[in-house]
Amino acid sequence: xxSTPLFRTLTADDMQAVDQVIRxxxxxxxxxxxxxxxxxxxxxxxxxxxxxxxxxxRAMGYGEPYLHELAAMVEFIHTATxxxxxxxxxxxxRRGRQTANAMFGNAASVLVGDFLYTRAFxxxxxxxxxxxxxxxxxxxxxxxxxxxLQLLNIGDTSLTEEQYLLVIQYKTAKLxxxxxxxxxxxxxxxxxxxxxxxxxxxxxxxxFQIIDDVxxxxxxxxxxxxxxxxxxxxxxxxxxxxxxMRQGSEQAATTVREALEAASRERFGDVMAAVQSCGxxxxxxxxxxxxxxxxIAVLAPLPDSDYKTALAELARLSVRRDA
Numbered sequence: 001x002x003s004t005p006l007f008r009t010l011t012a013d014d015m016q017a018v019d020q021v022i023r024x025x026x027x028x029x030x031x032x033x034x035x036x037x038x039x040x041x042x043x044x045x046x047x048x049x050x051x052x053x054x055x056x057x058r059a060m061g062y063g064e065p066y067l068h069e070l071a072a073m074v075e076f077i078h079t080a081t082x083x084x085x086x087x088x089x090x091x092x093x094r095r096g097r098q099t100a101n102a103m104f105g106n107a108a109s110v111l112v113g114d115f116l117y118t119r120a121f122x123x124x125x126x127x128x129x130x131x132x133x134x135x136x137x138x139x140x141x142x143x144x145x146x147x148x149l150q151l152l153n154i155g156d157t158s159l160t161e162e163q164y165l166l167v168i169q170y171k172t173a174k175l176x177x178x179x180x181x182x183x184x185x186x187x188x189x190x191x192x193x194x195x196x197x198x199x200x201x202x203x204x205x206x207x208f209q210i211i212d213d214v215x216x217x218x219x220x221x222x223x224x225x226x227x228x229x230x231x232x233x234x235x236x237x238x239x240x241x242x243x244x245m246r247q248g249s250e251q252a253a254t255t256v257r258e259a260l261e262a263a264s265r266e267r268f269g270d271v272m273a274a275v276q277s278c279g280x281x282x283x284x285x286x287x288x289x290x291x292x293x294x295x296i297a298v299l300a301p302l303p304d305s306d307y308k309t310a311l312a313e314l315a316r317l318s319v320r321r322d323a
């Protein structure tokens with residue numbers, strides 16, 4: 001029996017076509033743009049966002065080639081945000097290798113990120129569908145707001161769980177939501193079905209980001225593909241830390257507060273011990289599982305199909321991963 005997840009099997013051919021679109025659309029006469037864009041795209045990654053666009057469209061019976069353009073467009077938006085994020089966060093490792101900014105410098109990374117954003121909008125315009133433009137313009141605007149919100153929250157030890165969730169819904173889950181919504185729009189889904197797929201994307205994205213934040217305090221660099229302790233070094237206040245400061249022992253809470261205020265990787269071992277001492281990781285995983293279950297529940301209005309089954313499977317797998 002194959003251990004390949006159903007969503008990977010179902011979208012394998014489509015994703016090959018999407019990769020071809022990506023290669024074609026990355027073309028620029030400016031050599032440095034090609035080099036940087038190729039570097040980050042070829043790093044691979046999970047490619048979940050384009051997969052979501054494909055599965056949303058296919059689940060609603062849409063099989064036109066333009067679905068591949070839409071999926072590639074979503075991946076370009078995601079890649080642009082990664083390029084900009086790594087500059088803002090001063091990251092030097094992603095997906096197990098040097099970030100583009102470490103390789104090519106900050107200026108090139110920011111400018112190539114701009115190229116990918118604008119190329120994505122050219123592809124949206126080509127759809128001749130005003131709703132696609134409306135959804136993606138709204139999503140990219142909210143993603144930018146999420147990035148700024150996260151910046152404002154750096155080192156803020158009074159951050160609440162609600163404030164944390166708002167940031168990840170803006171910064172991460174909004175693109176998941178847009179990815180599924182545009183697939184539904186192109187398929188001509190009913191308003192109820194379109195909203196169901198959008199809600200699925202939002203809940204899935206929330207679950208996905210919570211697990212990412214858990215892995216920063218439970219994974220290892222080789223597995224998760226980035227330097228363990230990056231979040232702490234950047235002063236990012238994530239759910240495991242919020243829980244520890246609220247529910248942990250006085251000593252554990254103080255350890256986390258001091259480390260966040262110092263934004264230093266040197267205290268990572270102490271913080272990891274504090275987080276693990278009070279069940280913060282189990283709590284955060286539990287919240288991610290609730291979000292994944294909500295994602296599965298909202299799929300009810302979709303017609304039964306292998307794609308609907310695969311969407312539910314993806315939600316479950318998103319909270320069981322170690323990378």
